[in-house]
Amino acid sequence: MDQEQAVAKAKTRGGDLWDSLRTLVYAVLIAIGIRTVAYEPFHIPSESMLPTLLVGDYVFVSKYAYGYSKYSIIFSPPVFDGRILGSAPKRGDVVVFRWPRDPSIDYIKRVIGLPGDRVQVRDGALLINGEPVKRRRIEDFERRDRFGNVVERIAQWEETLPGGAVYNTLDLYNYNAGDNTGVYTVPAGHFFMMGDNRDNSQDSRVPVEVGGVGYVPADHLIGRAEVRWISIDQSASLLKPWTWFGALRWGRMFTGIN
Missing domain, CATH: 1.20.5 (Single alpha-helices involved in coiled-coils or other helix-helix interfaces)
Known part of the structure; x- marks a missing residue:
């Protein structure tokens, strides 16, 4: 050469x-x-949104649903304040947001109260602006092991919010601390969030100063959870690829979130 x-x-x-x-x-x-x-994937690590979301669900979150804040951008650079191209969430939306106490941490909950709403829980029942939210007892939620055996049955309720959003909630315990609360008046520019697993959710019923969520500022919203794209139960091991296929929850894949 x-x-x-x-x-x-x-x-x-x-x-x-x-x-x-x-x-x-x-x-x-x-x-x-x-x-x-557009869209960002998120993993569900806890049971606070049972029965709607299970541990091991992976969801796509619409970033354009509510417009954009600095938290919409990777690493959250302080390029602007507030939201641009913003629109307000509706009651019943399942939303990913940044924890007000530490904005590096993502939470996912359901929007229950809008700015100006008065929210209260009385004997486990939800009230908005003094009116009880319609709910009815439905079949128990069945927690199953990896072999499909029922290991626990949990009381389940169907709620219908003002505006028409319908979803299911769980009632693990009677007379839990969150079953009877004072009246929360949602400040302007904030939202009141609750988990569907009502007795196992640190949400807006608990002040942010003591580890709860408190009222969530509008600019902390990341987006609306719209679809489960994959779901893997806890029998899968990252270091054992042969367990992955059997751990897939096929019936939950590419299903909408209500």
């Missing part, structure tokens, strides 16, 4: 490397753009 061929080959290798690097950079920028303005 003469010197000219060697130089040409080196230039080709350098060009290929640069093309690959440029393609990678474009792919990363496109992924960040989609995550910022």
Whole structure:
């Protein structure tokens, strides 16, 4: 190989490397753009939203549903205050938001109270603006083990919020601390959030100063959870790929969230 061929080959290798690097950079920028303005995936790590969301559900969250704040952007740079292109969530929306006490932490709950609403829980029943929320007892929620055996039955209720949102809630215990509360008046620019697993949820019933959620500022909203795209039960092990297929909850995949 003469010197000219060697130089040409080196230039080709350098060009290929640069093309690959440029393609990678474009792919990363496109992924960040989609995550910022369109949809972002989230993993459900706790049982606070049972029966709607199970541990191991992965959901897509619409980032454009409520517009954008600095928390919509990766690493949350302080590029602007408030929200742009904003629209308000509705009662009953399942929302991902940043914890007011530590905005690096994501929470997912259901919007129960809008700005100005008066929210109260009395004997386990929800009241909004002094009116009881319609609810009816339905079949128990069945907690199952990895083999499909029923290991626990939990009282389940169907609630219908003003505006028509319908969803199910769980009642683990009678006379739990969150079953009887004072009246919460939601401040302007804030929202009142609750988990569907009413006796196992640190939500707006608990002040943020003592580890709860408190009232959630509008600019802390990330987006609306719209679809479960995959669901994996806890029998799967990251280090045992052969367990992954059997752990999939096929019936929950690509299903809407209400």
